[in-house]
Amino acid sequence: MAKAVKTNVMRLLDAAKIKYEAKEYPVDEHDLSGSHAADLMGVDHGSMFKTLVLKGEKTGYLVCCIPVDGEVDLKKAAKAAGDKKVEMLPMKDLLSVTGYIRGGCSPIGMKKRFPTYLDSSALEYEKIAVSAGMRGVQVILSPEDLVEYVGAKITNLM
Numbered sequence: 001m002a003k004a005v006k007t008n009v010m011r012l013l014d015a016a017k018i019k020y021e022a023k024e025y026p027v028d029e030h031d032l033s034g035s036h037a038a039d040l041m042g043v044d045h046g047s048m049f050k051t052l053v054l055k056g057e058k059t060g061y062l063v064c065c066i067p068v069d070g071e072v073d074l075k076k077a078a079k080a081a082g083d084k085k086v087e088m089l090p091m092k093d094l095l096s097v098t099g100y101i102r103g104g105c106s107p108i109g110m111k112k113r114f115p116t117y118l119d120s121s122a123l124e125y126e127k128i129a130v131s132a133g134m135r136g137v138q139v140i141l142s143p144e145d146l147v148e149y150v151g152a153k154i155t156n157l158m
Helices: 008-015 034-041 074-081 091-098 120-124 143-150
Strands: 021-024 049-056 060-067 086-088 116-119 128-131 137-141 153-155
Touching: 008 137, 049 074, 049 091, 049 128, 060 074, 060 120, 074 086, 074 116, 074 153, 116 120, 116 143, 120 143, 120 153, 128 143, 137 143
Parallel strands: 060 116, 116 153
Antiparallel strands: 021 137, 049 060, 049 086, 128 137
8 A cells, every 4th residue: 555645744744743635636637727726636626726826027926826726816806915016926936936837836835935825715614625735735724824824914815
């Protein structure tokens, strides 16, 4: 039997004594979408959050967590960050900035702590899923624990 994966995200949550459930799903290299992952895990798309990294004109990097089927509203993200304009981080810069690859980017355990914003829809759920820091693995935890651990602000991002 395959040994259960233990990611850095899980080690950080364990160290902080935060309860979570890890869930693995098969990775499809042709479809890294969160919607596909949510289907494979059999969870409500609204409760599974993707982690997007943006760069503000003045404020620098910021992290936005939104439901997998959603699209971040750049104006709302800029306003939340107190900036005039933000744009998505180019994919080629993701690993060097966060320490994570596409499809495995988590708001927990990035190289540096960036201002993090969680879409307010997260509060509609008792538990939400975010990447465990690698493709094919999610951690499921309470939105309140995530907010507290990463110091996130709850705001409307879509």
